[in-house]
Amino acid sequence: MTQRRIGLIRARKLCGHTQESLARALGVEPTTIRNWESGRREPQPAFRPGLAVALGLSLADLDQALTPPETDGVVSERAGEENLQLQAALSATGSGHRVDTSMAASLHDRVRALCDQYDHAPSALLISEAANLHGRLVNLPTQTTDDRARRRLHHAAAEVSILMGQVLWDASARRDQSGPLGYFTSAVHHAEAAAEPDTLALGRIRAGMVTLYGQHRPDRAATQFDQASRDCQAPIAAFALLHAAESFAFANQRAACEAALESAETLAGHVDPADPHAELCSPRTFARMAGSCMLQLDALPDAIRLLNGAWVQRKKSNAIVLSNLAAAHTRQGDLDSAAAHLHLAIDELERTRSGGGMKAAATAARQLRLRGFPRDGEVHDRLISLMAS
Structure with missing residues (x-):
């Protein structure tokens, strides 16, 4: 067959x-x-x-x-009862009373299954399915008379909007800003309608990342992250504060950066490891973000120590960690270590095609070349090949 x-x-x-x-x-x-x-x-x-x-x-x-x-390790086409429920939900848009809580739950489960693939698959292979689900979900909440179903649909629409913004931002190597911001704005709208403060905060955090990394406006981003840290659970609040700390580091505000890191670490200490959002403020996540802060502040020994405790994760952020380690070693004059970490970063990028990782690796490679590393051509050729593929 x-x-x-x-x-x-x-x-x-x-x-x-x-x-x-x-x-x-x-x-x-x-x-x-x-x-x-x-x-x-x-x-x-x-x-x-x-x-x-x-x-x-x-x-x-x-x-x-x-x-x-x-x-298929990305997303497979669903069959059987789930697809029948999905088709029933979609055909119900002309008669909203037929979209019940079971159908809403089926759609929400499909969104979460797709979200689970984010760290394991190139973003370009997720965009089509994410866009398909987003297009199906954004109007469904207005097509049901069931309050519980409506809230569940709003929640699913918020989560798929966040995912859509992430993969679009990533696949564009962080060049497209308006598209991702539009999706994150949509996520905030749906999260508010669903009365889901945690998802609301995550939408605001993602928007803040575009402001920080794309628009290079650390003061504005710090305000967004501070707003996101309020009225949500501890792991998400800590995640927001970690990004606020990085915003302060980008603005060379060391005291504010260290205060935000301390607040995030305090919150993280109260998080149950079994919490579904615990990874957002895990010791490795803290090390990754704090290491990035120290790199921005030119505290290189601290940056290397922290980043060495973060890069063992097999996640898309791993390429950023390795690239930041390469940049720190370059600044310290250890060019062989810098090149070794860049090769590891490229290994990760060949698996994930992370847009943020690609940008970080290109920056680190440029710094290595400026220092006159004699074998920088190997790194350069691998990056060019990766970008062209």
Whole structure:
């Protein structure tokens, strides 16, 4: 029995291609594209490089996109009862009373399953599914007469809006600011409607990140993070304060930075490790954020000590940690260690395609080159290859 290649279909739609336009780009018949997507035929080796270029994927990502749904590590197409419930919910938009709590819960579960993939998959492979769910969810809350279902739908819409903003921000290598901010604003709106203060705070934190890392406005970002730290649970408040500390570090306000770090650490000390948000203020997260602060403040020994305690995580942020370590070693004059950490960062980037990590690695590589490292060409070539793939 053939299986549809959901990843391939998703990648094609993400690039704005129809089956016909992709066929023209590759010089094949539309039936060839349909056969590839339906699983009836396998793209021959000669076609794969051109297909990867047309879809904006590396060959490794193309292989993943061609993986059948059952083994697709990103998101598989749901079947059975869940899809029946989902279709019932979507068809109910013309008669809102049919969207009940069970259907809302099914949609919310699907959003959370997709969110769980964020740290394990390239953002570009998540955008299409996230956009699909976002488009389905944003108007559903107004189409139900069930108050509990409405609140659940608003909550799901808030979470998928945050995810959509994250993957768009990441996939654009943090160049697109207005798009992600629009999604984070939508998340705040839906979280307020759902009366979910934790999700509201997370939406504000993500918006603050765009202000800090994209717009380079640390004073404005610090205000956003401070606002986000109020009226939410301790791990999320601590996460907001860690970012406030980084904002102060970017503004070279050491005393304010250290005060925010201390407040975050105090809050984190009261968090139950079993809390679903505990990772946001775990010792490793604290080390990653505090290490970044010390790097900005040029406290290099502290930065290296802290960052060495953070980089063992296999998360998208790992590439940023390793790149920051490379930058710290470069400033200390230990260029061999800097290059070694940059190679590790690129290893991570080949797996995750993290936009923030890509930017941090490029900055660290530029600093290494300016110091006259004799083998910087190896790092440079790997980065260029990665960016071109």
